[in-house]
Each structure stands twice: as structure tokens, then as C-alpha cells.
Amino acid sequence: MEEEELEVNLPLEDYSDDDIKTLDWQEHIRRRPGMYIGKLGDGSSPDDGIYVLLKEVLDNSIDEYMMGFGKTIEVKIENGEVSVRDHGRGVPLGKVKDVSSRMNTGAKYDSKAFKKSVGLNGVGIKAVNALSSYFKIQAFRDKQTAIVEYSKAIVTSESQIIPTEEGNGTSVEFIPDKTVFGEYLYQDEYVESLLKNYSYLNTGLTIVYNGKKFHSKNGLADLLNENMTSDPLYPIIHLKDTDIEVVITHTNQYGEEYYSFVNGQHTTQGGTHQSAFRETVGRVIKEYYNKNFDYADIRSGIVAAISIKVEEPVFESQTKTKLGSKDMGPGGPSVQKFIGDFIKKELDNFLHKDSETSDSLLRKILESEKERKAIAGVTKLARERAKKANLHNKKLRDCRLHYNDTKGNNLDDTSIFITEGDSASGSITKSRDPNLQAVFSLRGKPLNSFGLTKKIVYENEEFNLLQAALNIEDGLDGLRYNKVIIATDADTDGMHIRLLLLTFFLQFFPDLIKKNHVYILQTPLFRVRNKKETIYCYTEEERIAAIGKLGANPEITRFKGLGEISPDEFKHFIGKDIRLDKVTMKKEDLVKEMLNFYMGKNTPERQVFIIDNLIPVED
Template sequence: MEENTNINSEFEYGSDAIKTLDWKEHIRRRPGMYIGKLGDGSHADDGIYVLLKEVLDNALDEHMMGFGKQIVVEISSEVVSVRDYGRGIPLDKVKDVSSKMNTGGKYDSKAFKKSVGLNGVGIKAVNALSSSFFIQSYRDGMSNSVSYACGEVVSESGLMPTDEPNGTLVQFSPDGTIFKNYAYREELIEPLLKNYVFLNTGLTILLNGRKFHSRNGLVDLLNEYMTTEPLYPIIHLSGADIEVVITHSNQYGEEYYSFVNGQHTTQGGTHLTAFREAATRTIKEFYAKNFEYTDIRNGMVAAISIKVEEPVFESQTKTKLGSKDVGPDGPTIAKFIGDFLKKELDNYLHKNGEVADVMLKKILASEKERKAIAGVTKLARERAKKANLNNRKLRDCRIHYNDTKGDRQDESCIFITEGDSASGSITKIRNVETQAVFSLRGKPLNTYGLTQKVVYENEEFNLLQAALNIEDGIEGLRYNKVIIATDADVDGMHIR
């Protein structure tokens, strides 16, 4: 038999298979590399909001450098317009900064010392992913503008006289062939603009005529986003390149908001880790008691904003800080934040005895409850495990989310039903491979306003907790989706 050395010529790998894309084609083919997911505007992290944010960040950087106190944003169904009143792009570089990759003013830390736009990519991505893009710079009585379509130059104005004050105007329309059926939603834009003004006192942003402004910085931010009342007046500390606010509430767990150079780092990073450690350590040392860190942080609500030179983020969308240092010649972020809190937070607690007393009572209450829960949980786990051996409430499936084998873990789910009749109906039609059913005995317990101890003593909840395998934390969850399947009445709403 003759050997076939050319199995499939269609898949030959030769020099013709190597392609070089120009900057705009690469962005349009691989938009996820630059702006994350695309979406249609129904979620705050959809691509059209990243485009808006990239333009806003440039305007914000001007304000942070001390130029321009107002940014005007206008959004219609098709066109987004952002006008800042900063220095204006150097007129001979308007085309370069909007269409040449790795070109921008933020490589020079003297011009933009603490900027969020670092890679010379953002505005170019907006350009390439827009069906129309227009940029105009006003500088010292002259202007220059360039129009694009999908990153291709359509026209250039050249230098022209103008009566407009200094600054930059950017107008763009996201490409409908990339962002299918998109629509901007003001309710998703508002939190972004609020964060900008909270982090930059003195800045005013107008959105379609609506004014966003903050006088008290991060204090306003905490008052805006806190879901419960603070137990004591918000502690507000600020210094060179750092601002911190801290309080406690009667909620469980911790709640943090972190920012770097005006960028909301929703996934935290090195600065948030350093803050949590330093704040807890400072408080523990102030009281000179051997408190558990978890008791100090239970109920803590805080925000931190720092400014660093040349920050390193873990993605182009800048949601998590990876930097270890505040700048090339500066201390580590951990030392910078630690030294600041050791001095300022310790001083504040010494000067404000009433606040320190309320904080101490909260920590002691958390410690007492944690110890009480430890005893209750141990007994409850033993009861739940015994009951689980013959747990008729749980009709399990074969594939679980925390399985180490198989490729269908993401399909696993559990239906939490109201009563045996409902669970029986779902059980008959479920997929036994991936769908589990747990039957509740009506309304287990109204937990509103109750302590964790009372909740952990509830047998129904313990059985459910054991079924979900979350006694030691959410990491052990056995199902990728938890589906509440109840009647559309008052009892069903209560359970939901």
C-alpha cells in the first residue's frame, strides 16, 4: 500500500497562512482583547460602556492634572459626544493619537503623572469599533479635527481658527455590525459618572443636561451606596495620593469600594488587599486586644482611592490592580497604605473616643456571635449530615459543579421547590444527570433582623446548606445554578 504523505492539502501550513493585520482590523476582529465582552448595553460591563469610559478617562486625566473642571456628555440613540475643557491635544498630533497604536501622551509621566490610560490603545479601540468617529482639539485659538469610519480616515480639517475654549471633543457611534441591537441606558451610565465626581471633588459632569457633582468625595460615595445605616459617623482620611473612608454597620460580611487613579477596580487588587490588612491591624493594635481579624472586619464598609504612577492592571479593562509599587521610585503599595493608616486612623481613634467606643462594641458583638455560631454550627452540621443520610428532601443528580472529572459540571443545577407536590412534579421531568431537586417545608424562617445564630439553628436551612455543600464556604457549592421554583403567591415571594 502506498503511503499518503499529503493527507489534506486544504490544511497545509505554509507561509501564505501567516497574516499581518493592520491596527484597526485587528481590533475589529478581536474586540474582546480590548474592551472585554460586546453585549447590547443591557449590562454595565458591556462593550458600548467601555467605549464611553475610554473617552471619559482621557477627559478625566486632564482634570486630574489640574486642567478643566467640567465634562459635558451627550448621548442620543446613535451618537455619543464627550467634550472636556482640558489642555487640548497638540494640534499636529490629533490624527496620530486617534489612529496610531502605541501612540499617546501618557508614556511621559511628566505630562500625565497618574493616569489610567497607559497603553496608547483606548481611543484607537473606540475609533476602530465605531461606524463613525470624530475628534477635534481646541488649543489657544486654533483647532484641528479628523473624521473616521470604522477606523478609516474620511476627512481632515487642518488647522483652523476657533473661538472655542481649550479642550477636546470626541463624537462616536458604536458599529451596529459589531454591537448588535445595542442601546445606551442612562441608569447604567449614572453610577460611572457618580464615581468620577466622588473621586474628584470640584469636577462637574453634565449628562444630557443633568448635573453630577460631589463636595465630600468618598463620604458621598459611601452614603450613596451603603445598604444599611452606619453605626458611627464615617471616618474620612485623606493625604497625598490617598483617600480613605471607613465605618461599620449591622450587616454581615464586608463591603469595599476601591479605586486607582479614578478607575473603579471592581475586582480589587493589591491596593485593596493592603488596605484590608492595614486597617484591621491598626484597629487591633489600637485596642491592644487579641481580636480575630474577621471580627474586626465583620460589618465594615469602606472605600479607598489611591493614585500611583504607571499602574499595572491585570486586563485592558482595568478592573484589578496588579502593581506592587506606587511608582518607579516610591514605596510598595502595602507600605504606603500601611504607613498612612497606622498614623491617620490611629490618630483619629485616639481623638474621637465616641467613635472608638461604638467600633469596639461592634467588634465585641461580632466576636460573641462568632463563638456562639461555632457551637451551633457544629451541632447543626452533625444533625444535617445524619439527616442527609436519609434525606428525602434532596433528590440529587449525578454530575456536580465541583466534580473533578467530566465536562458537564456547568450544567449542574438544583431546583428549590415549595413542598413535596411541586418537587414531585419537577422530579418526574428532570434530567437526572444534571438536575437535582430540594423540597422545602413551606416558608422556613423570616430571617430579616435576626442574628446568624438563630438562622444557623434552623433545621430546614441546615439541611439545605448540607445539600448545597456550603457549610465551609461558597467554594464547595455542588451546583452551578440554584433555581428557586415556587408558586407565584405571597408564600412563594417570601421564599424567594
């Protein structure tokens, strides 16, 4: 029946030879950039495409360093123009054009030359070329050089092989195409984070970014020290061998925190190596103490990192954020066995040799066990309550797709808005995208959880239901929404609710913030309009500019709360033009001290801070 209907709806004459098209490689990349670099973006997020372009160029330079050539890489970014200069062997001069504009061309098919490569086999730098309005590659070899310049992967200039005084290496310059990326901006914090990771994974390498040097002597131990926002309970355990490096410690924070890498690629979504590492560490520690500890108690508060090198790695997406490889390479052991054997031998040996560390670790496990058992009854009751509530949870208006789904498009756009009050929740619910955007409604101000134990997460119905909605009780692996967006009014009450929610996340789920999942929704303060045009303004400066643009006596409305914004208007603020402030944490943001300052009892220091930072608000 269905086939007959299709024949009626799609007559054969509408499907002819003219409908079959073969795109040039560069045109295919430009039409389908997501297949090659993930999402586009304007640089406001660390996984935006402009950073992937930089990474693809850097990966080739890193591969040279890993092969033993060139100890310094210079990176410059100015006014959107990027240049990367390495001091490796340099691309063979007769192949400069081929490696930058001929698909499936590269040295990395030969696993002897690039055994454990980071870059894409013959695709990466071509994608950069195709998505750049200007692209220049210059190779230096044995006092000779060759240059090719492009625009959108079409050659605009090509030199002969000519003499040079410069040392060996390769230089790449490119300007991401604004017709593809729009008005983008490279943000130093994201570029520097990327370069720091490269330096941690390649001890001895120096990367110079706009004059600033990044260099690591202690590898992943430096990475952990840079990212920890709670004091370690014992010195970092640092274990290394060919093709593997791991670091492990514990803190008094809740949850688990892992950083994982494959061939230098930061696998932000984990994968087979991170899962094997997590499981093996728990098992080896349990066997070392020869006690029937619960794995949750062993891993509670763990902060760890793993880097492995795999031949011909298989990733679950083009942007390589999750490893799918089961084996270390053709004919090699499984990832599980390789990591398992290493951890079993090295971690067990370390704990036997270092009694101070093993004693500290034991105390941490026993404390976690004590707390878990103390709230076991409450936890069971709360889970049952949350399970029942989820069937008819009035607080949660769910969406159809979720971040932890195995299949689906745009899962990175899955969001949950945490709102306060029926009017605000109603406006967002009516204007949201029901496929990707969920709404969780708070009833008044949440509890101040500062200084409380995890028992409160289960005892407090609101926190328990929020935890269940996010699906983060057992870690971030099951997280249902990529973006957890706090959407409160821009008044003092709204700011207080925002602080209370951030306190909850920082206390019990700090990894949610560290992995860049928590955001604050920006909403307009003013609407300025005349009969022809409406402008929404997020700042006083934007309001003044709007008045200047619209001319004499426009109508000006100040929004005092989200509930005042109609659903028809709200869809503009949570759609493609959504403005979000990411909640981030840096090394200096020690959670305990920061929460004590903001959420603890009033102190003279806080009173002075508030007085010094008072800003007069005009009506």
C-alpha cells in the same frame, strides 16, 4: 506516540505561507473585541462593552482634570450616539489623527506628563474608534481646531487646522457599531453610576450628563452615603493624603462591604490594594484596643472605600477590574507597605482623638463577638455537615468552572440556578451548560429568616448548604458563581419563594445583591406556534403580537410552572437568549424597613399596599 499521530492528522501541505496572516490593528480589535473591552453585551449589564467605550473616552478627559486642566466635562447620549467634551488643553492639533488611529501613540508613556494615568497607554481611544460605525475627534487649542472623522477606524474626513472661537479642550463623538454590539441601549442608571464615581474621586469636577449635574464636595464620604442601605453606627471616618483616600464606618448589617479604586478605575473585583486595606484596618483596630479580638468580629458590618494612585498600574485583565500591582510604582514602596503605613498612622490617631467613635466601634465589635461565640457550636457542626453533604450533595448539581477559579474563559458567565421542586430542577439540569451553569434544588418553601440572627444560617440545613455551595461564609472573595439566579414559577407560590430567598440574602449577605450578583430568571408565560414557527412570549403584549404574526388559529399554550417546560425547550431560555432581571438596591432601599414591610407581621399599611397594587389576571 502523540507526535506521530499529529503528523498523520496535520500534513505539512495544509500549513503553508498563506495560513500566516497579519491583521491591521483595527481589524484585530474588531475580530477580538474581548481582548480590549472585555465582553460585548447590549447595555443591560453595567460591565457591557458599550460602557467601556464611554469610559475609555472619559478617562482621557479625567486625566486632563487630574493634571489641573478643565473643571467641567459634558456628556450627551441620545439615540445611541455618545459625545464627550472636556475643557482640558486639547490634543495637539498636528497629532489628532495619530492619537485616534495609530496604535501605541499617546502622551501617557511619559510618566512625568501623566504620572498616574487612568487610560490605557495608546490603546483605549483606538479601540473605541475601531468598534464604532462613526467616530469623530475634534481638538481645540489656542483659537484653532482640527477634526478627523472615521467609520470603523477608516478615515472618512479630515480637516485642515482652522480658526475657532471655542475654548480649549477635546470633543469626541461616537456611535458603537451595531454589527459588533447588536441592538444596544445605554441605560441611564449605569451611565449615572459611572459618572457619580468619577465625581466622588475627583472633588471639584463637574460632569454634566444630558443636562444633569454630578459634583462631589466630600469625595469617598459621598460615595459611602450614596451606597449605604443601613444607618452607620458612627460618623464616617475620612482620611486623606497624597495618592490615598479612605473612608470607614460600620453598620448593623452582616458581612463586609468594600469599594476600591485605582487611578479612578473602579476595581470591582478588588486586588492587592483592597486586600492590603482590609487586612491593615483589622490589624490597626485590634492593636488600638489591645485585645485579642477575632478579625471576623472587627470587620463584621464594615462599610469602607479606598482610592489610591499608582504609577504604571498592572491589572489582571484588560478591563482593569482587579489590581495586580505589588508596588506603588518603579522604585516605590509596596502597595501593602504604603497602605499599611498610612492606615497605621492616621486611623490610630483618629481613634485616639475621637473617643465617641472608638466607643461605638468597640460596642459593635463586642456585639459581633458575643453573637459569634453564641453560635460557635452550631457553626462547627453545620460546617462539618455541609462538608459531608458537598461530597454527595443531591441539592447541588455543580458545574465544572467557577467564578473564583484562577484561570478559565467566560468565568463571568458562571451561574447557579436556585429552583424549587424536582420537575423544574430536572428541566434546567438537563438543558443547562454543565461547564458554566449549576443547579441548586430547594425542598419546598425556605424559612422566613426576617428578624432572625445568623445562627439560623447554620441551623437550617437548606440555608447552610446554599451558603456552602456559594462559598460566601467568609465574604465574596471565594464566590463560586458570578450570577446567582432565582428560578421559580411565576405564580403566587413562586413569588413567595422568591421573596423568602431575597430576604435571606438581604439579611445575611447584602453585598451579594449590592455587587450585582443576584438575578431573577424570566421564563415565558406562553408558547404560540403553528406548523412553521414557534414564538415564546414573556408578556401579554408579546402574546398578542405573536398571534398577529402567525395568523389564524395558532396553538397557544400557557406555562403555569417551570416543570411544564421540556428540557429541549428550556435550553432556549437559559442559553444565549436568557432573560434576567437584576436585583438591585438603591440608597433609599433601607434594608431593615423594607424587610419589615414585606416580611414582618401583617400591618394595615401592607394590606393597603396589596389592595392598591392588585392586578387582575386573565385566564
